Amino acid sequence: MLHVTKSFLPDLKEYVSYLERIWESNHLTNDGPLLRELEQKLRDYLQVEHVIFVTNGTIALQLALKALQVKGEVITTPFSYCATSNSILWEGSTPIFADIDANSLTVESAQIKSKITSNTQAILTTHVYGNAGDLEAQEEVAAAYNIPLIYDGAHAFGVNYKGKSIFNYGTVSTCSFHATKVFHSVEGGAVVTNDSKLAAKIIELRSFGHKNDDYFSAGINGKNSEFHAAMGLVNLGHFDQIRNYRKWACELYDSLLQVPGNAIQFNPVMERNYSYYPVMFPNEVSLLKAVSKLNAVQINPRRYFYPSLNTLSFVDKQSCPVSEDIALRVLCLPLSAEIKEDEIRLIADLVNQSFN
Numbered sequence: 001m002l003h004v005t006k007s008f009l010p011d012l013k014e015y016v017s018y019l020e021r022i023w024e025s026n027h028l029t030n031d032g033p034l035l036r037e038l039e040q041k042l043r044d045y046l047q048v049e050h051v052i053f054v055t056n057g058t059i060a061l062q063l064a065l066k067a068l069q070v071k072g073e074v075i076t077t078p079f080s081y082c083a084t085s086n087s088i089l090w091e092g093s094t095p096i097f098a099d100i101d102a103n104s105l106t107v108e109s110a111q112i113k114s115k116i117t118s119n120t121q122a123i124l125t126t127h128v129y130g131n132a133g134d135l136e137a138q139e140e141v142a143a144a145y146n147i148p149l150i151y152d153g154a155h156a157f158g159v160n161y162k163g164k165s166i167f168n169y170g171t172v173s174t175c176s177f178h179a180t181k182v183f184h185s186v187e188g189g190a191v192v193t194n195d196s197k198l199a200a201k202i203i204e205l206r207s208f209g210h211k212n213d214d215y216f217s218a219g220i221n222g223k224n225s226e227f228h229a230a231m232g233l234v235n236l237g238h239f240d241q242i243r244n245y246r247k248w249a250c251e252l253y254d255s256l257l258q259v260p261g262n263a264i265q266f267n268p269v270m271e272r273n274y275s276y277y278p279v280m281f282p283n284e285v286s287l288l289k290a291v292s293k294l295n296a297v298q299i300n301p302r303r304y305f306y307p308s309l310n311t312l313s314f315v316d317k318q319s320c321p322v323s324e325d326i327a328l329r330v331l332c333l334p335l336s337a338e339i340k341e342d343e344i345r346l347i348a349d350l351v352n353q354s355f356n
Contacts, residue, residue, distance in 0.1 A: 006334075022230065046165040050196065062090060065087060065124075076107075085097075103265040107133065108137070109134050109141050125151065127155060151166075151173040177190065183236065185228040207219060207221070247272070247274050256348035276335065287330075307324075
């Protein structure tokens with residue numbers, strides 16, 4: 001059975017070498033030496049000021065919202081995983097959905113500006129499939145209205161925009177290191193910012209809002225363990241190799257697929273991380289036909305991201321016709337650091353047959 005992703009696992013001996021260090025230190029969690037080492041190596045790799053390793057990407061979003069004291073309306077995207085809008089709801093705020101660009105699939109500056117009111121407290125949008133929108137223009141809009149700009153970069157680890165990490169844009173960015181991601185620590189995530197005061201606040205909130213016997217605020221348990229940090233340290237050393245392999249796989253898909261109207265456009269001034277291989281079908285009927293053909297031979301693609309978040313039963317209904325349409329027509333095909341050429345050729349052939 002071939003799934004939409006397969007988690008990368010390093011040589012067991014590499015991981016065990018870090019486990020031996022845990023046994024030597026007997027420090028299992030709570031800001032341990034491996035966690036600090038991972039944070040430093042991530043800062044160096046990404047060339048950013050602050051990387052705060054946390055439990056998962058959803059907690060990262062919640063910590064960013066909490067540290068920025070966001071309460072009220074948050075402009076966000078309808079085309080993302082539900083963690084994006086759920087984090088806003090969980091923190092007691094209201095998601096205001098701005099429709100997406102039909103080509104980049106991200107929310108861009110014009111859509112953001114059209115939704116700003118006196119009640120807007122923050123902007124939280126997603127680098128969908130690791131894609132970059134018009135980032136400078138978005139920063140200008142946020143600055144003009146004095147609104148914090150949060151990027152959900154769950155899919156964006158290793159993406160460079162105009163020669164530097166995409167995490168350098170916005171007030172704060174978050175990332176997921178879940179096992180399905182292109183870089184993972186089994187479970188985990190990070191908050192990334194170049195604002196030292198904001199970073200200090202997030203670190204405080206990550207550990208219940210106290211340090212030793214000094215209590216500062218009502219924090220949360222966002223700490224991660226030495227075991228997860230160990231996996232992150234090993235996998236970081238393989239990341240460039242993983243990305244290069246996935247690039248090869250994506251380029252092979254590109255050469256084989258013949259999908260009418262497949263118009264997803266990745267920003268030309270960015271270096272991709274090949275976190276997903278999304279295909280935009282001309283309609284839902286052809287998508288479902290492709291899924292049926294693939295499932296028949298035990299190949300399981302996934303509809304990232306379906307349904308459009310503005311249509312969920314527990315949010316206020318807001319019209320986003322572009323997102324609603326595209327959510328019906330986008331399918332992510334299997335992609336991993338181990339997928340084989342014959343598997344890609346079979347998948348592409350079955351997808352192409354769905355149009356015959």
